[in-house]
Amino acid sequence: xxxxxxxxxxxxxxxxxxxxxxxxxxxxxxxxxxxxxxxxxxxxxxxxxxxxxxxxxxxxxxxxxxxxxxxxxxxxxxxxxxxxxxxxxxxxxxxxxxxxxxxxxxxxxxxxxxxxxxxxxxxxxxxxxxxx
Amino acid sequence: xxxxxxxxxxxxxxxxxxxxxxxxxxxxxxxxxxxxxxxxxxxxxxxxxxxxxxxxxxxxxxxxxxxxxxxxxx
Numbered sequence: 001x002x003x004x005x006x007x008x009x010x011x012x013x014x015x016x017x018x019x020x021x022x023x024x025x026x027x028x029x030x031x032x033x034x035x036x037x038x039x040x041x042x043x044x045x046x047x048x049x050x051x052x053x054x055x056x057x058x059x060x061x062x063x064x065x066x067x068x069x070x071x072x073x074x075x076x077x078x079x080x081x082x083x084x085x086x087x088x089x090x091x092x093x094x095x096x097x098x099x100x101x102x103x104x105x106x107x108x109x110x111x112x113x114x115x116x117x118x119x120x121x122x123x124x125x126x127x128x129x130x131x132x
Numbered sequence: 133x134x135x136x137x138x139x140x141x142x143x144x145x146x147x148x149x150x151x152x153x154x155x156x157x158x159x160x161x162x163x164x165x166x167x168x169x170x171x172x173x174x175x176x177x178x179x180x181x182x183x184x185x186x187x188x189x190x191x192x193x194x195x196x197x198x199x200x201x202x203x204x205x206x
Contacts, residue, residue, distance in 0.1 A: 017200065045179050101196055
């Protein structure tokens with residue numbers, strides 16, 4: 001949800017953001033959203049119908065927890081002073097980021113392959129391009 | 133505090149299929165029921181919102197939209 005730090009740039013691109021989670025609403029409020037003001041919809045997909053429809057798969061245990069890049073990323077977060085959250089209900093479910101243009105067409109698709117996210121700059125660039 | 137819990141049974145995945153997505157993912161194996169393709173219309177997204185009410189992606193037409201599917205969010 002790092003993209004929330006770029007609200008001004010999102011507004012300039014006339015862009016909106018939608019977050020989707022499959023976890024129970026209560027832990028999401030207490031964990032991920034604690035202390036955050038989210039000016040965009042957060043959708044709940046407990047059955048993961050949308051996750052499947054958008055082609056988002058579950059990883060293997062090795063794909064997540066034996067990948068040194070994942071641990072490296074966690075270490076970097078800790079060094080930066082960020083607080084690690086408790087894990088949710090399924091640590092193997094992968095997410096993804098998609099940018100749609102004004103007509104609802106997909107102009108960028110980045111399903112996660114592991115615990116990775118594209119740089120926010122890349123998403124903003126795609127949103128700006130989609131707003132033209 | 134980082135806790136590791138056993139994973140809950142998740143959705144069944146289909147046989148591996150080849151993705152055709154942008155940004156360097158071309159040709160990577162992606163499992164799932166569908167693959168979202170660049171240039172195609174986005175699949176429907178019609179779900180309840182965390183704070184009540186219902187959201188439909190159709191209502192966002194006219195704006196560029198970032199749809200961000202989260203991993204675990206505890």
